[in-house]
Amino acid sequence: MRDLSDLMAQRRPDVPTMDNFPPEVGRRLRLQRIAFKWRQADLAVRAGVSVQTIKAVEKGQAVSSWNLLRILLALNQGSDFLSMLAAPNFPNLKAHEQYVQLTGAKEPNVLGRRVRSTPATAKKKHLGAPVPVGRLNYERATAVAYFEWSEEARAQRLDLSPLRLPTDMGVWSSRQEQGLPPEYLGLPGFLNDALPDGWGLYLMDKALARAGIPPELITPATRLAFLGDRAWGSLSFQPAIGDDLEQVMSLDALGKDMQHLIEGHIDAVSDELLQAGSSPQGARPKVMVDCDEHFRYAKVTAGAPAEGDRSWLIKFAGRDEPHDAPLLEQAYMQSARDAGLRVMDSVILTIRGKPAFATERFDRSPGGSVFTHTLGGLLHFSHRAIGLDYANLAQAMDALQVPADAYAEAYARAVFNAAMSVRDDHAKNFAFVKGPDGRWDISPAYDLTYMSGPGGYHTMTFAGGASPDPTRQDLLKLASYYHLTETQARPIIQTMAEVARKVVPMAQEMGVSKATLAPIAQRLDAINRSIAPRASRARRP
Numbered sequence: 001m002r003d004l005s006d007l008m009a010q011r012r013p014d015v016p017t018m019d020n021f022p023p024e025v026g027r028r029l030r031l032q033r034i035a036f037k038w039r040q041a042d043l044a045v046r047a048g049v050s051v052q053t054i055k056a057v058e059k060g061q062a063v064s065s066w067n068l069l070r071i072l073l074a075l076n077q078g079s080d081f082l083s084m085l086a087a088p089n090f091p092n093l094k095a096h097e098q099y100v101q102l103t104g105a106k107e108p109n110v111l112g113r114r115v116r117s118t119p120a121t122a123k124k125k126h127l128g129a130p131v132p133v134g135r136l137n138y139e140r141a142t143a144v145a146y147f148e149w150s151e152e153a154r155a156q157r158l159d160l161s162p163l164r165l166p167t168d169m170g171v172w173s174s175r176q177e178q179g180l181p182p183e184y185l186g187l188p189g190f191l192n193d194a195l196p197d198g199w200g201l202y203l204m205d206k207a208l209a210r211a212g213i214p215p216e217l218i219t220p221a222t223r224l225a226f227l228g229d230r231a232w233g234s235l236s237f238q239p240a241i242g243d244d245l246e247q248v249m250s251l252d253a254l255g256k257d258m259q260h261l262i263e264g265h266i267d268a269v270s271d272e273l274l275q276a277g278s279s280p281q282g283a284r285p286k287v288m289v290d291c292d293e294h295f296r297y298a299k300v301t302a303g304a305p306a307e308g309d310r311s312w313l314i315k316f317a318g319r320d321e322p323h324d325a326p327l328l329e330q331a332y333m334q335s336a337r338d339a340g341l342r343v344m345d346s347v348i349l350t351i352r353g354k355p356a357f358a359t360e361r362f363d364r365s366p367g368g369s370v371f372t373h374t375l376g377g378l379l380h381f382s383h384r385a386i387g388l389d390y391a392n393l394a395q396a397m398d399a400l401q402v403p404a405d406a407y408a409e410a411y412a413r414a415v416f417n418a419a420m421s422v423r424d425d426h427a428k429n430f431a432f433v434k435g436p437d438g439r440w441d442i443s444p445a446y447d448l449t450y451m452s453g454p455g456g457y458h459t460m461t462f463a464g465g466a467s468p469d470p471t472r473q474d475l476l477k478l479a480s481y482y483h484l485t486e487t488q489a490r491p492i493i494q495t496m497a498e499v500a501r502k503v504v505p506m507a508q509e510m511g512v513s514k515a516t517l518a519p520i521a522q523r524l525d526a527i528n529r530s531i532a533p534r535a536s537r538a539r540r541p
Contacts, residue, residue, distance in 0.1 A: 247299070262319050469531075
């Protein structure tokens with residue numbers, strides 16, 4: 001088992017500052033056009049915009065971010081797009097902030113501030129006023145990203161990613177960050193947390209292709225700009241290049257679109273679903289929508305839900321999954337509640353005759369959005385890699401100085417995952433949230449369902465234990481990292497073992513098939529024998 005300090009032992013970057021950028025985009029583009037010996041009409045044809053748009057840009061007048069991006073790419077300036085927008089002396093575009101700010105989304109009034117972080121200029125909102133958080137420059141030619149915190153972020157010591165990107169560090173560069181996971185695409189962890197993976201990335205690629213963006217021009221900055229205000233957590237990104245859709249659809253229409261997607265008929269899918277499905281993380285088909293209390297409609301929105309609505313993540317069974325996978329996840333969520341774990345509300349929806357699992361989002365509230373940072377993003381550790389231990393989670397909690405009562409809760413989740421064979425326990429399935437007082441806490445538990453695990457193992461180990469099934473001794477040893485004694489840990493282990501014995505009958509009552517449950521029951525019985533005290537090692541009812 002590696003200590004957190006070993007995981008964090010990477011050289012901090014030392015890169016020149018990002019302040020020396022052209023003060024005027026219009027002047028620079030005009031000079032570039034003249035160097036190419038193009039007339040304004042020539043550039044208009046190459047960029048696919050009107051001559052009037054070219055004239056407006058060269059005069060420093062406001063144009064849409066789409067048109068500006070087209071012009072920059074036509075002039076081979078796409079790699080500098082975001083850095084130019086972030087230039088501090090940029091008076092013309094500053095008057096039209098939607099084109100200037102890559103802003104991190106609406107952080108809630110619940111948090112007391114609103115973080116807007118972006119590929120160019122990140123902003124945060126405190127008491128209703130946007131405040132810059134930082135800026136990102138991504139160079140297409142070298143595939144290198146540079147990020148710098150704003151003066152406001154430094155002055156207020158926001159520390160949105162304190163372990164890897166402290167606010168006093170200067171400029172961060174992906175070139176000098178050793179061991180940055182390849183799937184981070186050169187982004188720092190807290191920005192990568194805003195991007196989807198798996199299913200969401202697939203839909204984002206389809207949406208960008210439908211918008212006419214060639215694959216070779218899609219960069220991490222493009223992806224962040226496409227998300228705009230729709231990213232998970234409190235970061236939003238501007239200038240947004242996606243359509244700002246706010247459409248209402250029935251759950252039946254949503255289910256029809258989803259079925260088209262699962263079957264591979266992408267052309268039959270609406271733009272609304274591509275937007276709703278291109279933000280969530282994880283491999284299973286899912287969408288993020290706002291719904292009324294009776295689920296009469298699903299709304300694709302950005303930011304906080306409207307009055308009377310709540311923000312939900314709705315998951316569907318994948319093509320290669322049993323149709324009752326959503327029912328099984330609901331049984332696991334209910335088991336977590338029965339065990340006293342903090343989880344969000346969840347419900348089973350019947351959509352076009354099939355079950356779907358819906359859980360309320362913990363990163364949204366009626367007041368806005370909640371800043372969220374995954375364990376993997378915090379440490380710059382890949383969710384596809386093994387090597388993390390539940391002890392490392394406790395050490396990260398120590399580093400963030402979470403409340404004292406969070407340790408027993410986090411330990412209980414670890415034991416729940418062990419007892420219930422929740423083996424998809426990778427670095428993105430644990431998260432931290434930042435409160436209105438600037439303090440960190442652990443998020444509610446999420447992504448709780450049965451998994452056999454990679455090679456039959458958990459993704460994370462338990463205090464260095466080497467067995468596929470964590471032993472009782474492993475769990476007791478782990479307790480010390482969470483500042484718990486063995487006396488305090490034993491009843492937690494007992495509770496989780498009892499909950500695990502009840503989940504299969506509960507799932508069967510919910511409609512999960514015997515074929516699905518048979519191997520699960522066998523697996524949980526074996527785990528129970530491994531972790532329960534000898535007197536309690538009875539088979540499930």
